[in-house]
Amino acid sequence: MKTRLHLLAAGLALPLFACGGSDEPSPPDTESTSGTGTEEEDHEHDEEPLGTVEIGGMQVEFAQGHGSVAAGEEGHLVVKLPYSDNGATTVRAWIGTEDRTLSYVGKADYAKSHDDYDAHANAPDPLPENVMWWVEIEKPDGTKAVGSVQPLMD
Numbered sequence: 042m043k044t045r046l047h048l049l050a051a052g053l054a055l056p057l058f059a060c061g062g063s064d065e066p067s068p069p070d071t072e073s074t075s076g077t078g079t080e081e082e083d084h085e086h087d088e089e090p091l092g093t094v095e096i097g098g099m100q101v102e103f104a105q106g107h108g109s110v111a112a113g114e115e116g117h118l119v120v121k122l123p124y125s126d127n128g129a130t131t132v133r134a135w136i137g138t139e140d141r142t143l144s145y146v147g148k149a150d151y152a153k154s155h156d157d158y159d160a161h162a163n164a165p166d167p168l169p170e171n172v173m174w175w176v177e178i179e180k181p182d183g184t185k186a187v188g189s190v191q192p193l194m195d
Contacts, residue, residue, distance in 0.1 A: 097186025110192040113166035131179040134160035
């Protein structure tokens with residue numbers, strides 16, 4: 042009995058993390074704004090536009106959340122493709138150089154409520170010169186295109 046109570050107490054003490062950076066869980070009676078009911082799709086981001094870049098013949102829109110890119114810290118990139126495929130495209134993003142040296146590649150999640158992709162990736166420490174957000178877009182037919190956009194920096 043004591044063991045069960047200890048395990049229960051330990052489980053309740055684990056923090057819950059959301060994209061917004063809060064370690065406080067959402068109240069149980071919070072209603073969804075999009076009706077999908079998933080936390081990843083229902084939250085809104087504080088995003089700064091990074092502009093539109095041509096990648097593989099497509100005009101891809103970018104925004105950055107969670108503030109500026111910093112060495113060793115997680116960054117957040119929002120990728121808006123010029124078409125809607127309900128998440129069938131695979132989008133990967135990393136902070137650093139095109140060859141991905143010392144970079145952590147994050148696979149983006151499709152946010153149905155925004156019709157965009159949210160990627161989280163940790164920046165290398167130290168940051169390389171001319172650091173960029175790099176994105177690989179893999180279409181459902183298997184074709185891939187890679188491009189980059191200038192991140193927000195301090």
